[in-house]
Amino acid sequence: MATLLIEPVAKLIEAFNRLPGIGPKTAQRLTYHILRAPDAEARALASALVAVREEVVFCERCFNISDAPLCPICRDGARDQARMCVVEEPLDVLALERTAEFRGVYHVLHGAISPIDGVGPDRLHIAELLRRVDEAADAGSPFTEVILATNPTLEGEATAMYLDERLAGKVGSVTRIARGIPVGGDLEYADEVTLIRALQGRRALGERPR
């Protein structure tokens, strides 16, 4: 076996295997695909990898991915700069932007509080969030609303509760995204916690979202 797996192949399998969700079998399959793919495809992947590391930075205000000190959303004068949505990951920004429902700005924490994994508030961009909120208040234009859109997981809920405490009194209102039965879902198969949240979040039929 040692003589069979020639070094560049073994190295590429290893590199693919280090990616999240890519096991050894998939890493092998990807490697053999690259071996036979058109030269342009392998080169495109290699140069995209390098480019992403060299050209992409995190927005110095909201920590979303960016190609400039400020990200496209923070730069956009048409966005409501007084309404902030706090998310765990840049991918969450993408998901929310796809809905075109929110026209404010974001703050990306880059994780959630998780004592088990040793992730305390200091490991996230929470200090920067609080400073941002304070600076807006000092400048006479405090945030009117901060929407806590961390995931409805143990860690996400803990993070939301922590932020709610720290933000109290500093912004117009602190809200949390609704947790309930997903559209197209089935009550019968919903877990108890989700059902409880769905009941707690109930609204009069005519009630409009704020």
Place this chain on the structure above:
Amino acid sequence: MATLLIEPVAKLIEAFNRLPGIGPKTAQRLTYHILRAPDAEARALASALVAVREEVVFCERCFNISDAPLCPICRDGARDQARMCVVEEPLDVLALERTAEFRGVYHVLHGAISPIDGVGPDRLHIAELLRRVDEAADAGSPFTEVILATNPTLEGEATAMYLDERLAGKVGSVTRIARGIPVGGDLEYADEVTLIRALQGRRALGERPR
């Protein structure tokens, strides 16, 4: 959205998405992983991609992957050069080598005959296989056995049948790997074709493999 997905990120997502079995969601996740991974990890993947394309070739005799004109197996004097195992992919060579059951040489077809996908015998390394067999016969040392180890799929079986016809009389014997119930498997859940093959391939209990 257009302003949000900055170009290097969009390009890397696209490049990952082009890999087999990697959908758009996984491509996004891998891209964001790369953005936050240690610099060495992203660089290792990029350089492994380039190295594999620049340093790895296919063995000019058996078309297995190689770092020299002849692959480690074809170069190995200790292997039985008169016994050949025909497989579809280099990964199949790896799988067979792991068993250490076969000590002959290989021939990698790089696919299987599939009229639906427009893959005829001319798209595979079959002409080279036949030439290899003829040259060995001309040199006075014909292959004693050619084991057809293509997959037990429609395409693999068609390829095996085609090769069996073309090789008849040119080599000592042409054999096909056994198809049957996998070890640890359950008759109850085996499909009919596999059960038929298992019955057809039955042997007396004391019968030794050749």
